[in-house]
Amino acid sequence: MKVKYFAWVRERIGKAEETIEPPASVRTVEELIAWLTQRGETYAYAFETPRVIRTAIDHAHVRNDAAIAGAREIAFFPPMTGG
Amino acid sequence: MTGLVTIRIQEQDFDIAREIAALSHGRTDIGAVVSFSGICRGSEGEDAIEALTLEHYPGMAEAEIKRHADEAMARWPLQGLTVIHRFGRIVPGQNIVLVVTASKHREAAFHAAEFLMDYLKTSAPFWKRVDGAKDKNWVEAQAHDDAAAARWKS
Numbered sequence: 001m002k003v004k005y006f007a008w009v010r011e012r013i014g015k016a017e018e019t020i021e022p023p024a025s026v027r028t029v030e031e032l033i034a035w036l037t038q039r040g041e042t043y044a045y046a047f048e049t050p051r052v053i054r055t056a057i058d059h060a061h062v063r064n065d066a067a068i069a070g071a072r073e074i075a076f077f078p079p080m081t082g083g
Numbered sequence: 084m085t086g087l088v089t090i091r092i093q094e095q096d097f098d099i100a101r102e103i104a105a106l107s108h109g110r111t112d113i114g115a116v117v118s119f120s121g122i123c124r125g126s127e128g129e130d131a132i133e134a135l136t137l138e139h140y141p142g143m144a145e146a147e148i149k150r151h152a153d154e155a156m157a158r159w160p161l162q163g164l165t166v167i168h169r170f171g172r173i174v175p176g177q178n179i180v181l182v183v184t185a186s187k188h189r190e191a192a193f194h195a196a197e198f199l200m201d202y203l204k205t206s207a208p209f210w211k212r213v214d215g216a217k218d219k220n221w222v223e224a225q226a227h228d229d230a231a232a233a234r235w236k237s
Binding site for chain 2: 008059075078079082
């Protein structure tokens with residue numbers, strides 16, 4: 001699946017998007033964040049406070065317990081500050 | 084009748100008068116037009132702002148605004164609405180966002196414009212970075228913006 005990062009999440013990880021293949025045991029957004037956190041210091045820094053991270057699956061906001069099965073694109077970003 | 088909904092995410096500036104005219108010109112079924120424009124300030128507290136840099140999530144930004152535009156159209160008797168949100172570098176005094184709503188009577192247009200702005204701030208995937216003279220800082224989300232959006236949940 002494709003993963004995108006925005007704002008300071010993007011800056012901390014050091015890339016805007018990538019393609020990942022998490023193991024089948026990673027089923028929810030929360031588990032995916034935990035799995036990404038293990039990938040290295042930049043990820044651990046970006047996800048150091050998981051409760052502030054917002055997630056979208058295929059362009060729609062989802063909660064942390066949402067299933068990731070079938071997702072084409074998952075995005076992680078800070079709380080929004082537009083308008 | 085079906086209302087006119089226009090949503091644009093763009094880097095370039097917009098002309099408020101032209102956008103209002105595009106929504107209401109030549110129509111006799113509109114009795115009220117409300118417009119809100121968000122403008123880049125030159126300071127935040129004591130700190131000077133050189134510019135804002137607006138980042139957005141292409142595709143989702145349009146989808147999320149469309150979702151709330153549809154909700155506004157369903158919730159209030161509107162003849163139409165326009166939402167324009169800019170991205171990229173914006174300097175103090177320049178426009179950031181525009182919401183225009185049109186209805187027969189003012190109440191629907193006022194309420195819908197406020198509803199759209201409250202949701203734009205908390206739910207549309209845009210992020211502001213303040214570029215100061217010394218450093219660049221991402222703007223933190225405000226609890227009062229969440230509270231403003233929450234009051235529309237019925």
